[in-house]
Amino acid sequence: MSAFVELHDVTHVYGGGVGAPAVEGLSLRVREGEFAAIVGPSGCGKSTLMKLATGLQRPKSGAVIVAGKEVVEPIKITGMAFQNPVMLPWRTTLENLLLPLEIVQPHRSRLRANKAEYVARAEMLLETVGLKGMGSKFPWQLSGGMQQRASLCRSLIHEPKLLMLDEPFGALDAFTREELWCVIRDLHAQRGVTVILVTHDLREAVFLADRVFCMSARPGRIIAEREIGFARPRDLDITYTPDFAGIVQELRGHIREARAAA
Numbered sequence: 001m002s003a004f005v006e007l008h009d010v011t012h013v014y015g016g017g018v019g020a021p022a023v024e025g026l027s028l029r030v031r032e033g034e035f036a037a038i039v040g041p042s043g044c045g046k047s048t049l050m051k052l053a054t055g056l057q058r059p060k061s062g063a064v065i066v067a068g069k070e071v072v073e074p075i076k077i078t079g080m081a082f083q084n085p086v087m088l089p090w091r092t093t094l095e096n097l098l099l100p101l102e103i104v105q106p107h108r109s110r111l112r113a114n115k116a117e118y119v120a121r122a123e124m125l126l127e128t129v130g131l132k133g134m135g136s137k138f139p140w141q142l143s144g145g146m147q148q149r150a151s152l153c154r155s156l157i158h159e160p161k162l163l164m165l166d167e168p169f170g171a172l173d174a175f176t177r178e179e180l181w182c183v184i185r186d187l188h189a190q191r192g193v194t195v196i197l198v199t200h201d202l203r204e205a206v207f208l209a210d211r212v213f214c215m216s217a218r219p220g221r222i223i224a225e226r227e228i229g230f231a232r233p234r235d236l237d238i239t240y241t242p243d244f245a246g247i248v249q250e251l252r253g254h255i256r257e258a259r260a261a262a
């Protein structure tokens with residue numbers, strides 16, 4: 001499959017381009033429809049990579065290409081979810097889901113006249129993640145895990161081609177997190193969306209991803225790339241197999257080396 005997200009020898013410096021780079025010589029290619037996970041030591045530039053890929057930051061040098069076009073401004077074909085779901089408390093869950101449609105074209109112009117169609121889409125997404133009928137609840141009436149499910153729906157409502165997930169499950173307990181791994185796994189399988197997931201959790205990366213990229217300590221660049229060959233659909237049972245544990249160990253070794261080299 002062709003490359004969908006490409007970073008070519010990217011260097012990025014915060015603070016107007018003076019000072020130490022956050023990432024340097026960062027290159028990677030994520031294929032269309034692929035599920036990629038990015039892991040690495042704290043502060044290595046994982047979130048910076050996300051911001052560069054979506055045009056929220058421009059690199060000092062190098063090139064960022066998404067869907068064959070150089071990224072020179074924030075791109076609209078992406079959906080994002082973060083550790084904190086940031087739902088607006090005065091809006092119902094359904095109204096929170098519709099939020100990106102009020103911003104992103106062509107939905108923005110279509111929303112008023114086609115509200116019923118979009119509401120149906122939002123309700124369908126809620127059902128997919130196990131929140132059927134919860135659209136009328138306010139976010140503060142939902143548990144943390146339910147809010148994160150709703151936030152995933154919101155990131156997909158405008159049918160993005162690229163889904164960027166920055167530590168989306170970091171604040172959740174282990175059981176809820178594993179439940180949500182399965183939600184993400186199914187969303188990826190159903191929608192064929194390209195996913196880039198940043199995580200500190202190596203088990204999460206190995207369970208979900210087709211390929212895991214390990215970054216060096218700051219200034220971040222890719223130091224290892226690991227194909228994850230487990231057949232899909234994957235069941236949580238694979239996380240207890242020796243093969244799975246072996247890959248997690250291998251990745252842990254890369255991160256240990258990256259930290260030691262810092």
Ligand SMILES: Nc1ncnc2c1ncn2[C@@H]1O[C@H](COP(=O)(O)OP(=O)(O)OP(=O)(O)O)[C@@H](O)[C@H]1O
Nearest residue numbers: 014015022040041042043044045046047048049218
């Ligand atoms: N807006 C900013 N201005 C200045 N420096 C920044 C800014 N954002 C990040 N940095 C610095 O750039 C480096 C990379 O940050 P980034 O958030 O990308 O790392 P990360 O790998 O996502 O970190 P973590 O694992 O702790 O979430 C860090 O040293 C950070 O302090």
